[in-house]
Amino acid sequence: MLQKKDFLFTTETTPNVSTDLSESSRKVEDLIGLADAVNVTDSPNCKTRLNSLLVASEIRRSGLDVILQLTGRDRNRVALESVLLGALSVGINKVLCLSGDQPDEDGPKAVNELNGNGLIQLCKKMSDGFLTDGTEIKKPLPIYSGAADDLYQQLSNSDSLDKLILKIQEGANFIQTQYCFDLDIIKQYSDQLNEHEIFKGCKVLIGMGPLKSAKQADWMRKNLWGVNISDDILYKLESSDNPEKIGEQICIELIENIMDLPCIDGAHLMGPNCEKGTARIIASFR
Numbered sequence: 397m398l399q400k401k402d403f404l405f406t407t408e409t410t411p412n413v414s415t416d417l418s419e420s421s422r423k424v425e426d427l428i429g430l431a432d433a434v435n436v437t438d439s440p441n442c443k444t445r446l447n448s449l450l451v452a453s454e455i456r457r458s459g460l461d462v463i464l465q466l467t468g469r470d471r472n473r474v475a476l477e478s479v480l481l482g483a484l485s486v487g488i489n490k491v492l493c494l495s496g497d498q499p500d501e502d503g504p505k506a507v508n509e510l511n512g513n514g515l516i517q518l519c520k521k522m523s524d525g526f527l528t529d530g531t532e533i534k535k536p537l538p539i540y541s542g543a544a545d546d547l548y549q550q551l552s553n554s555d556s557l558d559k560l561i562l563k564i565q566e567g568a569n570f571i572q573t574q575y576c577f578d579l580d581i582i583k584q585y586s587d588q589l590n591e592h593e594i595f596k597g598c599k600v601l602i603g604m605g606p607l608k609s610a611k612q613a614d615w616m617r618k619n620l621w622g623v624n625i626s627d628d629i630l631y632k633l634e635s636s637d638n639p640e641k642i643g644e645q646i647c648i649e650l651i652e653n654i655m656d657l658p659c660i661d662g663a664h665l666m667g668p669n670c671e672k673g674t675a676r677i678i679a680s681f682r
Contacts, residue, residue: 397432397433397461397490398540398569400432403655403661403662403663404432404599404601404661404662404663405431405432405662405665405674405678405681405682406431406433406434406435406463406572406601406662406663406665407424407427407431407433407434407435407664407666407670407671407675407678408435408436408437408605408664408665408667408670409423409424409434409435409436409437409451410436410437410440411437411445411447411448411451412445412446413444413445413446414446415446417450417451417454418454420451420454421451421455423669423671424460424671425458426672427671427675427678428458428459428460429459430675430678430679431460431674432461432662433460433462433463434455434460434461434463435463435464435492435572436448436452436455436462436463436464436465438465438466438470438494438496439470440497441497441620442469442496442499442500442503448464448465448466449479449488452483452488453486453488456486456487456488462490463490463491463542464483464488464490464491465491465492465494466479466480466491466492466493466494466515467494467495467496468494468496468507468509468510468511468512468515469497469498469499469506469507469508470496470504470506470507472509473510473528476510476515476518477518477522477527477528480518480519480539481522481533484537489537489538489539490540490542491539491540491541491542492541492542493512493513493515493516493519493541493543494515494544495508495511497621512543512544512563513563515541516541516543516563516566516567516568517566519539519541519567520539520541520567522536522539523536523537523538523567524536540569540570541567541568541569542569542570542571542572543560543563543564543568543570543571543572544571544572544573544574544622545560545571545572545573545574546573546574546622547573547576547581547582547585547602548576548581548622548624550585550588551588557588564595564598568598569598569599570600570601571598571599572601572664573585573601573602573603573664574621574623575603575604575605575616575623575624575625575666576602576603576604576624577604577624577626577646577650578624578626579650579653579654582602582650582660583657585602586654586657586659586660587658589658590658590659595659596659599661600660600661600662601661601662601664602654602660602663602664603666604647604651604665604666605647605665605667605670605673605674606640606643606644606647606665606667606670606673606676606677607625607629607633607639607643608640608667608673609633609639609640609643610630610631610633610639612668613625613630613643614630616667629646632646640673643673644676644677647665648677648681651663651677665677
């Protein structure tokens, strides 16, 4: 995936709260042969889900490339190293490194030994053949790590660009951003990245997703970190007899307008139970 020069499409799936492994892996069947890779989330919103590595491994066996999302919230470095060794052993070598959604005060206890940056550094060290305690890894394999980014933070906070550059310097190979449906913001982001040579060797994918209803979109922008959805989009969804189709069309039109922007290499399509909708969006381009 990371070697492709064409416009990339990655998507997202969240494992179920279930002991049925095939039930979670089958959710991405429509994406096989369309998406370049699918992210498997790591208990988002600090809610328990079926183990993401198990689901990712099953999806990988179907022929669809996988990006394992990994957070430092729930595991110390020993557990994280174990997960990464396990991922490599089943052919999964792409990891989106995240700090993770943090629990409420009365929620489960977080570990947070490593944040997103620390995970990127860990992936680099293990790619070089060593655990953090210096133990040599037998038959080491490269790990392609990724970082998350927020376009709105980049354009409003002068420190954000330096932090993103640091992640690439520490070893990040790709960036997947939070939701952005604003073409002007994406163009500004593209121009900003294009001023720095370091981003030309890193794949950048803009986050968006097929919104199914005004109610869903309003909940997402109020409750999920980094999600910005305009009142105009809510109005389009609310006033339509077929909001699901409108939500997909919004993504298609946005992708058409960003495909040739410098330093923008693809779209990352995400959202709750979005697998079928994202497949339809990608199919309109392939």
